[in-house]
Amino acid sequence: MEKLTPIYDLAHEFSEATAESIFLTGKAGTGKTTFLKNLRNNTRKQIAITAPTGVAAINAEGVTLHSFFQLPFTPFVPTPAGRHNLLEKAKISGIKRKIYRELDILVIDEISMVRADILDAIDTILRHHRFRPNDPFGGVQVIYIGDLYQLPPVALSEEWKVLEPYYASPFFFHSQVVQQQQPIYVELDKIFRQKNADFIRLLNEVRNNKLTEYGFNLLKSRYQPDFKLEDHEDYIVLTTHNAKANSINSEEMSKISGKIHQFKATIKGDFPERNYPNDAVLELKVGAKVMFIANDNNYPRLYFNGKIGVITEIDELGIHVACEDVDEILVSLEVWRNIRYTVNKTNGQIEEEELGSFTQFPLRLAWAITIHKSQGLTFDKAIIDAESAFSSGQVYVALSRCRSLEGIALTSPIYRESLEINKCVVKYAENKLPTDTLTQKLNSAKLKYTEHLLESVFDFKFAIGLLNSFLSLAKKNSKSINEEGKNHIEKLHQSVQDLKSVADKFIIQLQYLSQQHNPVKIEERIGAASDYFVTQLKEIIITSTHSPAEIYNSEVAKEYKETLKMVFTELSLKKHLIAGIKNDFSIEKYHQLKDNFKIPRFTIKFQDPFMQEDADKMPDDYPNVRKNSIGKIPSPNLTLELYRKGMSVEEMMETRKLAQATVEGHLLKFIATGEVARSFFIDDEQAELVIKLLDLGETTGAIFSAMEGNLTYNQIRAVKLLWETTKE
Numbered sequence: 001m002e003k004l005t006p007i008y009d010l011a012h013e014f015s016e017a018t019a020e021s022i023f024l025t026g027k028a029g030t031g032k033t034t035f036l037k038n039l040r041n042n043t044r045k046q047i048a049i050t051a052p053t054g055v056a057a058i059n060a061e062g063v064t065l066h067s068f069f070q071l072p073f074t075p076f077v078p079t080p081a082g083r084h085n086l087l088e089k090a091k092i093s094g095i096k097r098k099i100y101r102e103l104d105i106l107v108i109d110e111i112s113m114v115r116a117d118i119l120d121a122i123d124t125i126l127r128h129h130r131f132r133p134n135d136p137f138g139g140v141q142v143i144y145i146g147d148l149y150q151l152p153p154v155a156l157s158e159e160w161k162v163l164e165p166y167y168a169s170p171f172f173f174h175s176q177v178v179q180q181q182q183p184i185y186v187e188l189d190k191i192f193r194q195k196n197a198d199f200i201r202l203l204n205e206v207r208n209n210k211l212t213e214y215g216f217n218l219l220k221s222r223y224q225p226d227f228k229l230e231d232h233e234d235y236i237v238l239t240t241h242n243a244k245a246n247s248i249n250s251e252e253m254s255k256i257s258g259k260i261h262q263f264k265a266t267i268k269g270d271f272p273e274r275n276y277p278n279d280a281v282l283e284l285k286v287g288a289k290v291m292f293i294a295n296d297n298n299y300p301r302l303y304f305n306g307k308i309g310v311i312t313e314i315d316e317l318g319i320h321v322a323c324e325d326v327d328e329i330l331v332s333l334e335v336w337r338n339i340r341y342t343v344n345k346t347n348g349q350i351e352e353e354e355l356g357s358f359t360q361f362p363l364r365l366a367w368a369i370t371i372h373k374s375q376g377l378t379f380d381k382a383i384i385d386a387e388s389a390f391s392s393g394q395v396y397v398a399l400s401r402c403r404s405l406e407g408i409a410l411t412s413p414i415y416r417e418s419l420e421i422n423k424c425v426v427k428y429a430e431n432k433l434p435t436d437t438l439t440q441k442l443n444s445a446k447l448k449y450t451e452h453l454l455e456s457v458f459d460f461k462f463a464i465g466l467l468n469s470f471l472s473l474a475k476k477n478s479k480s481i482n483e484e485g486k487n488h489i490e491k492l493h494q495s496v497q498d499l500k501s502v503a504d505k506f507i508i509q510l511q512y513l514s515q516q517h518n519p520v521k522i523e524e525r526i527g528a529a530s531d532y533f534v535t536q537l538k539e540i541i542i543t544s545t546h547s548p549a550e551i552y553n554s555e556v557a558k559e560y561k562e563t564l565k566m567v568f569t570e571l572s573l574k575k576h577l578i579a580g581i582k583n584d585f586s587i588e589k590y591h592q593l594k595d596n597f598k599i600p601r602f603t604i605k606f607q608d609p610f611m612q613e614d615a616d617k618m619p620d621d622y623p624n625v626r627k628n629s630i631g632k633i634p635s636p637n638l639t640l641e642l643y644r645k646g647m648s649v650e651e652m653m654e655t656r657k658l659a660q661a662t663v664e665g666h667l668l669k670f671i672a673t674g675e676v677a678r679s680f681f682i683d684d685e686q687a688e689l690v691i692k693l694l695d696l697g698e699t700t701g702a703i704f705s706a707m708e709g710n711l712t713y714n715q716i717r718a719v720k721l722l723w724e725t726t727k728e
Contacts, residue, residue, distance in 0.1 A: 636667075643680070
């Protein structure tokens, strides 16, 4: 591809160096796909790529909007009742919630097909799960990519009856969230596909609903009703319906004598049939006209998505294709991946997980293709049969697939009404900004983003949101948690709330100093604040892991621990960031700290309600609770037997259905007797360090604090128990 343009560079900087949402558009062939690929591969931010359909998601190497946000397929009504209903019915898993909370950028590809109410539903979900009800998309930067002059969103008449009272049109830009937060309109302006000045001008006239008489006559000059495919083998037919495209391909294939070769796709794991990017069984012959449906990943690149050629040979090496500019291309297999997003347990970063793959030759019969499937493709020569065009923009899509006016043959007449572009699309395009204005906005947005990141380090809204949900859990399950446990949650909440109050005042100070353009004073204040907040956070983190809770329901215990771990992780990240920026803050430094963060090992100590000595505390109306009875083997001894069998802590937890703290508590009883090895808990090098601190008279709590979360209480206890026997 030719050198990219200043507008392209501006779009990249807006996405990377600001928090501004952008609408990235441009005529067909201006590099939108290239932009998305570069963003995906190079961004330092936590990113998720989505699209409205399965095939579009696979091609963008992302996931569908409906699966990522667990959206219903019914219309979403943007009212308080509609939002409540959506949040109540959406089955959002714990992993999904973590992904939403980590997300920096949400990319929505093929935005032209996304209906307004879907965006408002996504906005509702992100605001709720990120605990930021007043921020559009919960503070996530959204990058909308697509060409509104192409296929519009689908709104069936019965659906539109429900939605019409709330939306001016089905297009994404009429969603309530976009009306609240308008994205910066960035249009890529260099056309890599078309070169002919008259043709470029004609396409612009169609896009802007300003078709001149000269332009219309130019288009009519390409009307050739007697133009036959069989006389022009280097052309492809663009038609409106699948049935017609399939019929043409079948008919032309049958004219070729010779053997039909079948190529069966290799499908691994989870890859739904509706998302197959090509035929599961591809039938080809030597002499067949084919089209590449992927870009060549090798260098030099011999083909691109939409390049047409003819099969010259099929042998043990593979499929050989000749094109107008290349005598022979030995086609390699292409792999498409079905992915989902997950969270790395070590550092909390968003990662891709491959669910399945589809491997097939990237070829499709190419005597004919539908206009719908031609989106994103480029053709040198095309026969356009658009007589039955059924949506605005369809004729424009067909025309804009072509490199030149001379390469177009119209076999059906073109009428002005079939070229009409939706008026609200044309009006929205007036939001396009000149390059100079975009540059000015970028410079101010960069400064704002630096300030935003700095303030976000001291923003405890998310931690308070987690603790509010923790309080709700305790209130909802009041009978299942003892009073001490509930008091512990309230104490945590109050501690973080107090810290948030101080942080909120500090953020106001930072904003004032920023307005005064006083970087030296800002640096001084950050240094002093860092020491204070790190000290406070250390104490709160230690408190969070030392819970006096007794929980009499296994499901509640699981949710309790998961929520407490999220609080622990969020506060540990805050401590890591605040300590890291003490002497230096920049966007680069922030991303380095985020990249280097490792979630400290989390163990929670709360009382085991299943132990013999606690059995009398459990209410009789909890049937799921197992109570030991006199004469049975004590619970710690049962765990010891599993240890002797060589099980790990995780295996013991699964076998006995006990919490990690309980299993470790059982085993600690046998450290002093020598029945459980100290090395099961901690390696010798770490143990020696703990012993030195014990010899100096340090307490368990002091040692834990000194280790800053790198050792757990139980690891320290394992050393201390054995150390005490040597002192006796």
